[in-house]
Amino acid sequence: MAVPLDPHLAVVGSINADLVVRVARLPGPGETVVGGDLARLAGGKGANQAAAAARLGVRTAMVGAVGDDETGSWLVGELSSAGVDVSRVARCARPTGTALITVDDRGENVIVVAPGANGDVNPSNVALEDFDVVLAQLEIPPAVVDEVSRRARALVLNVAPSARVDPITLGRCAVVIANEIEVASLDLASLAHCVVTLGARGAVHYRYGREVARAPALPVEPVDTVGAGDVFCAAYATQYACGVEAREALRFATAAGSLATRAPGARGALPTRTEVEAWLARAS
Ligand code: RIB
Numbered sequence: 595m596a597v598p599l600d601p602h603l604a605v606v607g608s609i610n611a612d613l614v615v616r617v618a619r620l621p622g623p624g625e626t627v628v629g630g631d632l633a634r635l636a637g638g639k640g641a642n643q644a645a646a647a648a649r650l651g652v653r654t655a656m657v658g659a660v661g662d663d664e665t666g667s668w669l670v671g672e673l674s675s676a677g678v679d680v681s682r683v684a685r686c687a688r689p690t691g692t693a694l695i696t697v698d699d700r701g702e703n704v705i706v707v708a709p710g711a712n713g714d715v716n717p718s719n720v721a722l723e724d725f726d727v728v729l730a731q732l733e734i735p736p737a738v739v740d741e742v743s744r745r746a747r748a749l750v751l752n753v754a755p756s757a758r759v760d761p762i763t764l765g766r767c768a769v770v771i772a773n774e775i776e777v778a779s780l781d782l783a784s785l786a787h788c789v790v791t792l793g794a795r796g797a798v799h800y801r802y803g804r805e806v807a808r809a810p811a812l813p814v815e816p817v818d819t820v821g822a823g824d825v826f827c828a829a830y831a832t833q834y835a836c837g838v839e840a841r842e843a844l845r846f847a848t849a850a851g852s853l854a855t856r857a858p859g860a861r862g863a864l865p866t867r868t869e870v871e872a873w874l875a876r877a878s
Pocket residue numbers: 608610611612636637638639642692693705707733820821822823824860
């Protein structure tokens with residue numbers, strides 16, 4: 595891929611309101627636990643990734659859908675304030691997507707998503723071909739992900755949340771990004787480039803199933819890990835779009851993901867490029 599001077603990134607994905615409650619420990623099946631006050635925060639894997647990419651200084655457009663409701667207006671406003679081009683976000687009849695999130699004292703979380711309007715994401719009238727790189731996830735219909743894989747110049751696909759993806763779709767991706775749970779549904783040996791995030795243990799880059807690079811996480815005390823994977827994906831996609839070599843892109847994305855855990859909420863601690871580079875300089 596020729597390296598653009600000022601890359602243009604599109605994120606095709608979900609936009610959610612996150613309803614978050616903190617608890618001492620996560621409940622087991624059939625158990626009730628009492629938590630803290632409910633918080634309503636801006637979220638959605640797609641929107642988090644778009645906001646993180648814009649914060650890292652890359653021109654970013656969001657392709658998504660929200661309901662024709664107050665929550666949708668609020669979320670589009672949040673994205674716009676984060677520097678994301680929201681002109682390709684549709685309003686539709688279904689309610690805005692919502693995620694129910696529980697976070698424990700160690701910063702671990704469980705999430706249930708009610709997709710709502712995210713099920714109506716439709717990029718057919720968007721010129722995806724005009725973007726240098728498209729970043730997508732799996733909180734939108736599989737047929738949309740497949741269409742994006744056919745039309746994008748280069749697709750970075752975050753296979754989250756865990757779901758089976760057609761191997762033909764996966765084969766069209768420039769890079770597939772998975773966590774330790776999501777990677778179980780992939781055939782690593784068939785993927786040209788697969789990046790696996792390992793939480794506090796960093797991340798690994800595989801080329802047709804063979805490890806080619808590994809990066810450690812930064813030694814930060816996590817407050818909240820919700821959205822850290824999204825920041826990782828955004829950071830990796832921005833570096834990829836800028837033509838940064840794979841090992842360096844992995845190091846940068848791993849540092850960005852670590853820094854994102856320092857405050858509550860999926861977007862509570864989105865790092866800037868300067869911050870990530872300063873931490874990397876200190877760590878080396
Ligand atoms: O990756 C974190 C995100 O997953 C949350 O913001 C929530 O909306 C769910 O989509």
